[in-house]
Amino acid sequence: MHLEEFAEGTTFVHAADPRVKLVVAVAFAIAVATSHSYPALVPALGLAAVLAAMARLNPRRLLARLAVVNVFVVLLWFFLPFTFPGSTVFQVGPLAATAEGIEASALITLRTNAIVLLTIALLGTTSIFNLVHALRHLRVPDKLVHTFFFCYRYIAVIHEEYTRLRHAMRVRCFRPRTNLHTYRSYAYLVGMLLIKSYERSVRIYQAMLCRGFRGEYPTFHHFHLHRRDVVSLATMAVLIGAIAWL
């Protein structure tokens, strides 16, 4: 199960300090999500596109991700132009599309795509373990960081258990349909997954205790803030400031 589709790479964006990337991504997302002006949102989308280009993301996979996100946006385009009050632009049967409604939909489209593109460009290019490490530096409580770390660490393992159970079901000629038998079988599958996970977590904790765990997780690999990180942070701060102000 390959989850981090964009994390491998050697570009400038991939190599940037994860702490800087996380802070920039969150600040950008907040600035864009609260913005209501085209002069801010169009350049914001441009900036996100530039970063995505710098990270040399696989265009096909990137478009596939954006397509998923835009399903909901398309749904909004079917409704919002007709439900916003305002001046009518055109009519479809009894429904009147308003300029305000179209503008609201366009703003949402810009915001959604700008944030998603930048999130993939900055956070998608960082491995989850580095992000977890960065969270620790940003003063997120230890227990929460540990939960995040273990959860991600064991997804692949639990997924393997899941595939094994699915194989076992298929061997026994299970075919999903809309009936109680299907739902019950899936329920047992989920139940079995939960039990296996629980038992595994007990063993994990015992193994940790054996190795002297005292609620603290030592880090051996440390981040180094290079000059290029400071420069990127400053540049992005100015750009995000401009987006928020416009």
Add this chain to the structure above:
Amino acid sequence: MHISEGVLSAPVLAAGAALTTVGVAVGVRRMVSEQVPKVAVLASAFFVASLIHVPVGPSSVHLVLNGVTGLLLGWAAFPAILVGASLHALLFQFGGLTSLGVNTFTMACPALICHYAFGPLLRRGTRRAMQAAGFAAGAAAIALSGLLICLCLVLTGESFAEVAGLTLAAHLPVMVVEGLLTASCVTFLGRVKPELLGLGRRGAEGSGGAGPEGD
């Protein structure tokens, strides 16, 4: 269902973030460090389970399971769901950074409500009680999540009312599926691993009395 980036208004996003922060803070504070692996690995299991698509007529829905999450984890459902929602946002762009607070709260708050509302019935431990509590928790968690999502949309702007209505309607079949599934899942757990539900073997909770079994 996740709400994507850039849709909701700033006050709604801020309120969601604030409520989630409170919930997660309480959840983390109540969690002793011994429970961290349990909450985390169960969160991985819920993450994997959310990839399961269950057929409903010609279409299919993916599992949410916030009812079971609530019954099993109580307040720890907040950190567990936060982690799951962050991973969904980071890895698949379902939901997003700014809507993380809202998306966590709309799933974790119903989970917590189910924990308190149906937990006592569940722990009676009879088959009937477990089935009833499971069905109620599974269905109610989805219904409440749907309502909270609608509320977020309508609070953003009254023009979202139609979209909100559609979203709520989409939750109806999921409610039935999750109710049935949760009922069977909980009875299964009650039979095979009662201590996961806080049943049976005394002392299993707290001092790590539950030893590893099997493989």
